Amino acid sequence: MPQQKRTGFQEVRDEVMRRIEARVWEQGALLPAETDLAEEFGCARATVNRALRELADRGVIDRKRKSGTRVTLQPVKQAKLDIATARRLVEDRNAAYRYALVSRHLQPAPGWLSSQIGLSPGSEVLHLETMHYADGQPFHFEDRWINIAAVPESADADFGAVPPGEWLLAAVPFSNADVSFTATAADDALAQYLACPSGTALFQMERSTWFQDAPVTFARITFHPGYRMRSRY
Amino acid sequence: MPQQKRTGFQEVRDEVMRRIEARVWEQGALLPAETDLAEEFGCARATVNRALRELADRGVIDRKRKSGTRVTLQPVKQAKLDIATARRLVEDRNAAYRYALVSRHLQPAPGWLSSQIGLSPGSEVLHLETMHYADGQPFHFEDRWINIAAVPESADADFGAVPPGEWLLAAVPFSNADVSFTATAADDALAQYLACPSGTALFQMERSTWFQDAPVTFARITFHPGYRMRSRY
DNA sequence: CAGTGGTCTAGACCACGGT
DNA sequence: CCGTGGTCTAGACCACTGG
Numbered sequence: 001m002p003q004q005k006r007t008g009f010q011e012v013r014d015e016v017m018r019r020i021e022a023r024v025w026e027q028g029a030l031l032p033a034e035t036d037l038a039e040e041f042g043c044a045r046a047t048v049n050r051a052l053r054e055l056a057d058r059g060v061i062d063r064k065r066k067s068g069t070r071v072t073l074q075p076v077k078q079a080k081l082d083i084a085t086a087r088r089l090v091e092d093r094n095a096a097y098r099y100a101l102v103s104r105h106l107q108p109a110p111g112w113l114s115s116q117i118g119l120s121p122g123s124e125v126l127h128l129e130t131m132h133y134a135d136g137q138p139f140h141f142e143d144r145w146i147n148i149a150a151v152p153e154s155a156d157a158d159f160g161a162v163p164p165g166e167w168l169l170a171a172v173p174f175s176n177a178d179v180s181f182t183a184t185a186a187d188d189a190l191a192q193y194l195a196c197p198s199g200t201a202l203f204q205m206e207r208s209t210w211f212q213d214a215p216v217t218f219a220r221i222t223f224h225p226g227y228r229m230r231s232r233y
Numbered sequence: 234m235p236q237q238k239r240t241g242f243q244e245v246r247d248e249v250m251r252r253i254e255a256r257v258w259e260q261g262a263l264l265p266a267e268t269d270l271a272e273e274f275g276c277a278r279a280t281v282n283r284a285l286r287e288l289a290d291r292g293v294i295d296r297k298r299k300s301g302t303r304v305t306l307q308p309v310k311q312a313k314l315d316i317a318t319a320r321r322l323v324e325d326r327n328a329a330y331r332y333a334l335v336s337r338h339l340q341p342a343p344g345w346l347s348s349q350i351g352l353s354p355g356s357e358v359l360h361l362e363t364m365h366y367a368d369g370q371p372f373h374f375e376d377r378w379i380n381i382a383a384v385p386e387s388a389d390a391d392f393g394a395v396p397p398g399e400w401l402l403a404a405v406p407f408s409n410a411d412v413s414f415t416a417t418a419a420d421d422a423l424a425q426y427l428a429c430p431s432g433t434a435l436f437q438m439e440r441s442t443w444f445q446d447a448p449v450t451f452a453r454i455t456f457h458p459g460y461r462m463r464s465r466y
Numbered sequence: 467c468a469g470t471g472g473t474c475t476a477g478a479c480c481a482c483g484g485t
Numbered sequence: 486c487c488g489t490g491g492t493c494t495a496g497a498c499c500a501c502t503g504g
């Protein structure tokens with residue numbers, strides 16, 4: 001009988017994962033109870049519990065009291081996308097980052113924005129248009145709206161030097177956001193900003209951000225032609 | 234002195250999070266040690282440990298032995314994208330899903346594909362072109378390549394009825410993938426498939442999938458005009 | 467009701483990494 | 486060195502839920 005000295009929740013987790021991949025436990029099959037696995041692996045139940053909890057977090061298994069643990073039938077795969085600042089994206093490509101403020105206006109929120117992030121109509125917002133460059137080439141254009149009521153200091157911030165994304169990350173570091181991605185054709189303004197022909201297919205990201213249920217900012221970011229967003233899962 | 238009866242790692246986790254959001258602990262600030270927090274909350278250190286571990290997983294705090302736990306300076310926000318089957322995407326919109334096989338060829342892997350997913354040149358692959366509809370309207374076009382060596386059964390599978398994505402999910406349920414997103418202009422073929430003018434801006438997803446380090450499949454999925462992929466973080 | 471996972475505890479030992 | 490987090494243990498009680 002082979003005795004396993006090295007227990008450890010990672011070994012348990014990986015071994016269980018191996019058996020699932022090897023179809024020792026088929027999709028939908030019931031796994032042994034935690035107490036049984038603990039006995040088999042020669043460790044405490046808490047160790048098995050943590051191992052299985054991690055697999056449940058990954059979506060590999062489903063756990064229910066009384067009925068037990070089963071291999072997920074249709075694993076929902078999740079891709080994780082890092083939402084980074086423009087500076088980070090550019091410098092990760094070993095390019096020089098440059099930022100420019102295009103326009104800045106304090107104004108009442110337009111109707112579409114109010115409904116987009118849930119502002120009361122006519123709230124004062126700061127509208128910023130900014131450009132971000134990688135090695136002198138256009139990287140992306142950002143159309144941003146900041147809710148003055150949520151972040152009063154923004155009205156006095158110097159966005160000539162610090163990009164609004166970075167400024168907000170420092171001012172409101174922990175926030176929730178909705179994000180969406182789409183393809184759009186360059187209009188005349190975008191074509192000029194991104195130095196491409198009108199009608200070029202462009203990758204666009206929109207983000208609505210809240211802090212403790214209060215709307216903070218909305219940003220529409222349009223990337224240079226050919227931009228590719230990558231992830232892994 | 235208010236005594237907290239309800240301990241629980243969630244209460245600890247949420248209270249620590251609250252203090253971070255309220256700037257009780259500033260960005261970069263050192264938190265009390267686990268033993269101190271355990272004493273304050275009147276619970277075991279393991280409970281505090283689990284609470285802080287979850288916040289570390291979320292990227293809210295950084296933990297290092299000896300130096301302690303600090304509030305993350307630049308929280309890396311991660312968006313989680315559900316990668317679902319076309320059927321799921323369509324039916325979640327309360328639309329009727331329909332699938333059609335456009336073409337199917339067994340052939341040697343072209344060079345670009347070999348380098349894309351790491352196949353030895355000339356490996357046999359199954360090339361499938363498929364269409365997916367929502368309420369009769371084009372939803373997306375899928376250009377898929379399957380490595381026969383990795384999934385031999387695929388050569389005999391009936392892709393006339395079951396979409397390759399669903400078939401592979403059942404055949405190779407647990408796999409790793411690289412995924413990327415981009416905008417592209419419709420060429421003549423895509424324009425015809427998706428019933429739009431040539432040159433229309435289209436949202437495109439590419440996925441390369443491996444199972445235990447062996448390349449399984451590559452898919453390029455082009456969505457109908459106006460498609461928007463949503464997420465939240 | 468009874469079996470299963472969910473969680474907590476008090477204590478222990480270890481590994482890492484500043485000082 | 487030695488404080489900090491990382492992990493394990495043995496035991497306990499609880500909450501949910503299927504039969």
